[in-house]
Amino acid sequence: MVSSKRQGYGGVVVAAPVTVPYQRFSKETAHWWIARALRKLTRSAGIKPADLDGFSVSSFTLFPDTAVGLTQHLGLTPRWLDHIPFGGASGVAALRRAARAVQAGDANLVACVSGDTNHVDSFRRMLSSFSRFAQDASYPYGSGGPNACFALLTDYYMRHFGAKREDFGAICVSQRENALRNPHAIMKKPLSLQQYMDARAISDPIALFDCVMPVAGAEAFLVMREEDARAANLPYAQIRSTIERHNAFAEDPIQMRGGWEMDIDELYGMAGMTTDQIDVVETYDDYPVIVMMQLEDLGFCAKGEAPEFVRSHDLTIDGDFPHNTSGGQLSAGQAGAAGGFIGMVEAIRQVTGSAGPTQVKDAQTALVSGFGMINFDRGVCSGAAIISGSEAS
Known part of the structure; x- marks a missing residue:
């Protein structure tokens, strides 16, 4: 409400x-x-x-x-x-x-x-004390980290909505193309869809390029x-709106929607905007299935339609739906909790015209989405913000 x-x-x-x-x-x-x-x-x-x-x-x-x-x-x-x-x-x-x-x-x-x-x-040590829920309810059954958790979510999403590995691959390939223009990105080599498809399995149906690189x-x-x-003569961005929600839809047997869905009207209502007025989208992307979920819950397409949305849009910097323009975590790297900041920092650069080689032409408004604290079959934290350049209407 x-x-x-x-x-x-x-x-x-x-x-x-x-x-x-x-x-x-x-x-x-x-x-x-x-x-x-x-x-x-x-x-x-x-x-x-x-x-x-x-x-x-x-x-x-x-x-x-x-x-x-x-x-x-x-x-x-x-x-x-x-x-x-x-x-x-x-x-x-x-x-x-x-x-x-x-x-x-x-x-x-x-x-x-x-x-x-x-x-x-350090990554193994972090996982060992990530949460009491993980220690008590996940690890004893062999789910020793996020790969297994997101494999569960990815498999369910594919079965329920008919998504193909190629659909997830389109996200990874486009972000790699964006990362090649980001001097800070860890991944420096092009990634083709065939390379994505041929990558070694990690936790079925997740393969190598579905997973972020800890840095x-x-x-x-x-x-x-x-x-x-x-x-101070500092370029700045206006904060148009924000939302935040924790433990959303706890009654769902497995997470296929996040807290964004509960507050989407407030996100766009406070900003006085619609999805058509967003120039750049920066979603949290530790695994591509979560990108799919955010595209749906943030109103860019209906639930279950993200695979078709990805097929019909160009997610690169010069495309019709610029997305994770820095390469995101999947290609720039995941610096721990700073993975929750990479999209915000890139969005600020975009709307202030200071993104350099990753700059989207005429970008005035950006949507940033966050997702965190995975516990077996769901992430508990979600949030989003819309920011705009100081000259945006």
């Missing part, structure tokens, strides 16, 4: 998107990667760390520390602090909370940062007042 009392985000903007280039493996800590992102963020915005009075952090490998531990580690003294453990939904959640803090006067300048390291063994890296952006962004 749409709330008529929901306040918009007028006067609050998002700016200074930064990426710390990814590495396949790193001996550094998550603290190191987050510190590099914060340094790059402040330098790009022409501010000092002491100017930040708000700090938001998302990370898996920061454990046992949290955001509060980082304040001492990095020498910050914020009056507003947030730690967001929502995985792939963290970017949207960070934006929402930081924007409301600035709007309420609890903070003036909030750095939203997400980063993780990737030691040789080390970090992403960040600033949330601030529009008047302050103008005074």
Whole structure:
């Protein structure tokens, strides 16, 4: 149900998107990667760390520390602090909370940062303590990680809606083409549909190129007042609308829809827009089946019609439906929880005209979608945001 009392985000903007280039493996800590992102963020915005009075952090490998531990580690003294453990939904959640803090006067300048390291063994160690549900209900039965979980979802989706592996492959191939224009992307070689189809099996029906590549890296952006962004001569994006939902449709026997479906009217209603007015779409993409789900639940096609939608659209930067223009996680890499930030950072670049080689011509409005915290047969967290360039109507 749409709330008529929901306040918009007028006067609050998002700016200074930064990426710390990814590495396949790193001996550094998550603290190191987050510190590099914060340094790059402040330098790009022409501010000092002491100017930040708000700090938001998302990370898996920061454990046992949290955001509060980082304040001492990095020498910050914020009056507003947030730690967001929502995985792939963290970017949207960070934006929402930081924007409301600035709007309420609890903070003036909030750095939203997400980063993780990737030691040789860090992914296995992260999975071992990912959630109590996974420890008690999944791992004892052999579902030792996200590959098995998403294989379950992918198989059900294929059986229920008639999707083919080629349909998922179209997403992966188009994102690889986009990634070849992104200097930060880990994947540097072209990917053909035949190569996708011939790839070795990982967890039936998932094969190699359906899976993200864990990497080390970090992403960040600033949330601030529009008047302050103008005074600092910073390019910025308007926040048109956001939604967030957790544990949506818990009664469904297996997840085939996410929380976006519950709040889609509010997402477009607050923005005063329709799907036809979105120039760029950045979905969370740890596995292509989740991209299909988001295309449906975000209103670009009806439930079960995403395979046909993918077949009938060009998802590349120069296509008629520019999607995951950085290459997304499937080709740029998944820097842990920063996988929930990569779409937001790319969207900010797109609508401010600063995306460089991945820039979509005349992009004014972008939709960013997040999805996180998979537990066997479903992801628990979802969110989305619509942002636009400062000159968009």
